[in-house]
Amino acid sequence: MDFLLPLRKIIHVDMDAFYASVEQHDNPTLKGKPIAVGGQHRGVVAAASYEARKYGVRSAMPSKTAKERCPHLIFVPPRFARYKEISKKIREIFYEYTDLVEPLSLDEAYLDVTENKKGIESANQIAREIRQKIFEQTGLTASAGISVNKFLAKVASDINKPNGQKTIHPDKVEHFLEELPVEKFYGVGKVTANKMFSLGIYKGKDLKKRSLEELVKIFGKSGGHYYNVVRGIHTSEVKPHRIQKSVAVERTFFEDLFDEQQINEKLESLSEELHQRLQKNNILGRTLTLKIKYKDFSLFTRSITREEYFTNPEQYFNTGKKLWELRPYDKAVRLLGLSLSHLNTEEKKQISVQLKIPFEEFENQ
Numbered sequence: 001m002d003f004l005l006p007l008r009k010i011i012h013v014d015m016d017a018f019y020a021s022v023e024q025h026d027n028p029t030l031k032g033k034p035i036a037v038g039g040q041h042r043g044v045v046a047a048a049s050y051e052a053r054k055y056g057v058r059s060a061m062p063s064k065t066a067k068e069r070c071p072h073l074i075f076v077p078p079r080f081a082r083y084k085e086i087s088k089k090i091r092e093i094f095y096e097y098t099d100l101v102e103p104l105s106l107d108e109a110y111l112d113v114t115e116n117k118k119g120i121e122s123a124n125q126i127a128r129e130i131r132q133k134i135f136e137q138t139g140l141t142a143s144a145g146i147s148v149n150k151f152l153a154k155v156a157s158d159i160n161k162p163n164g165q166k167t168i169h170p171d172k173v174e175h176f177l178e179e180l181p182v183e184k185f186y187g188v189g190k191v192t193a194n195k196m197f198s199l200g201i202y203k204g205k206d207l208k209k210r211s212l213e214e215l216v217k218i219f220g221k222s223g224g225h226y227y228n229v230v231r232g233i234h235t236s237e238v239k240p241h242r243i244q245k246s247v248a249v250e251r252t253f254f255e256d257l258f259d260e261q262q263i264n265e266k267l268e269s270l271s272e273e274l275h276q277r278l279q280k281n282n283i284l285g286r287t288l289t290l291k292i293k294y295k296d297f298s299l300f301t302r303s304i305t306r307e308e309y310f311t312n313p314e315q316y317f318n319t320g321k322k323l324w325e326l327r328p329y330d331k332a333v334r335l336l337g338l339s340l341s342h343l344n345t346e347e348k349k350q351i352s353v354q355l356k357i358p359f360e361e362f363e364n365q
Contacts, residue, residue, distance in 0.1 A: 007170055009123035010238065011111040012145045012153035013130060015090070016162035018107035019047035019083055023076045025139045033074055036066055040075035043252040050162060083107075086138050093133045097126055102238045108157075110150050112238040124167050131165065148173065151186050151234040173232045178205035186234075187225055195219075204230045245345070247283060248291075249273045250337025256295045257333045263324065270338045271316035278340065284309035285340035288316060290323035293335035302326050305342060316340075 015021070019037040024030045034052035036045045045066050048057040055070035067073055087106040094101045097120075100112035113126050120126050127144040134142045141163035145156025152168050159166040168176050182201055183193040199218070201207050207215075207230045215223030228234065249270050257263055278284065288310060289303040302323045310316060320338055 007148045008112055008114045010147060010150055010153040011113055011123055011127050011130075012150070012157040013090075013094070013109055013111065013127070014143050014145075014157045014161070015107035015134075016141045016143055017047060017049050017053075018140070019078060020049035020052070020076075021140050022079075022083055022086060024049060026082070027076075030074065030076070034070050034072065035074045035076055036063070037076050037078050038063055039077070039252065039254075040067070046078050086140070089137055090134055090142075093130055093137065096133075097130065100238045100240050102240055110153065110238045124165070127165050131163075148232070149234040150236050150238065151229055152176075152232070154186065155180065155184055177230055177232060178203065178208060180204045182207055185226065185229060187222060187229075192219070192222070245343065246339050246341040247274065247277055247281075247285070247343070248337060248339035249277065250291060250335060250339075252293075252335045253333070257336075258331075263333065263336070264321065266336050267320045267324065267338070268313075268317050270336060271313040271320060274316055274338050274340065275313040283340075284311065284344045286310070286342040287340065288319045288323070289339045289341065290320050291335070291337035291339065292324075292327060292333055294329060295332040295334050297334070298329075300327055300329070303341075309344065310340060 020035055023035060023037060024033075030049075032051060033049070034055060034057065035049045036052055036057060037047040038045045040063055043063055045057060045059055045061045045063060047059050048061075048066070052066070052070055052073055055073070057066045057070050057073060063075065083106050091101065091103065091109070094109060094111055097116045097118060098111050098113050099117075102110040104110070111126075111130075113120075113123050116126060118126075120129075123146045127146050131142045131144060134140060143157050143161045143163060144165040145153040145159070145168070146165065147153045147156055147168040148170050152173065156166040156168050181203055182188055182196050183190075185204070185207075188196070195218075196202070196207070201210070207226060210218075210227075212224065212227045215227050217223070219226060251266060251270065253266075257266065286307070286309055287303050287305040289301055292300045294300070304319055304323060310319070316338060
């Protein structure tokens with residue numbers, strides 16, 4: 001495959017069943033057992049251990065469904081402060097090798113190691129060292145994917161999970177993409193995948209046969225993305241200074257709420273929690289949004305934007321009450337949430353220069 005752009009060495013590091021693995025590490029009695037992080041009676045599964053996944057339990061699955069699939073599933077309440085603490089340790093390890101780190105969440109990140117602080121030529125070796133250090137310092141395992149761009153690195157990190165890594169060398173990219181099932185391509189969800197199946201497009205090689213014009217006609221703007229990505233063209237850079245655009249807190253209730261006083265109490269509690277999160281990171285915002293999910297799962301959101309920044313929990317609470325009064329229904333409430341956007345982080349946006357130097361030979365996996 002002839003690459004037109006300078007090739008980079010990108011690593012995608014993904015922790016294995018992160019939340020669930022933390023709980024099993026901190027509580028050895030949970031090791032080897034199917035566990036789900038989340039509420040047993042209401043809400044959804046935030047994370048599932050590999051033992052639970054064997055029964056078809058997945059993150060974002062309703063807890064009720066998870067319990068039906070795995071009757072002996074153990075539910076563990078989430079401890080986000082603990083997950084953030086470990087995530088910080090993991091990122092410190094990343095920064096030992098490069099400053100070009102783009103966190104996607106607490107448990108995964110992209111690293112551009114084309115040029116790295118230790119002068120190691122092999123990105124494969126860097127990934128192996130990082131995974132070993134993560135295990136030594138946290139007791140947790142991570143998987144990694146290594147290739148010439150973010151898309152390929154992310155796909156590769158899933159191939160040898162858990163506790164493995166996979167390199168897609170530049171010389172192997174074309175063959176790899178041709179054999180890759182279309183549902184594995186970034187930006188192809190279930191609906192799009194089914195549409196592709198109906199057109200006889202099952203693998204990358206099938207997708208590659210379609211012209212740019214044809215794909216754009218069928219899939220709109222996304223067609224251009226599919227045309228490029230199946231040819232290994234994915235130019236998105238690792239962005240170390242991702243700008244946080246919103247901060248949110250929400251609660252799913254064990255019992256549906258209807259009483260006005262209960263609603264006010266929950267709004268007050270959410271306002272305090274939101275303020276603490278914002279204060280911790282020195283963040284201010286101008287748009288407050290109230291989110292309401294009703295008993296029948298219908299969703300309502302409404303926002304108010306001010307010229308000046310919100311600065312204290314009383315302002316969040318009073319504005320939240322005003323938004324509550326604008327709700328369309330007097331129905332039992334399953335979930336309440338408050339979020340702040342139009343943040344001052346956008347004013348602090350930093351421009352990072354992406355390093356691009358010739359690709360050095362990867363080690364064979």
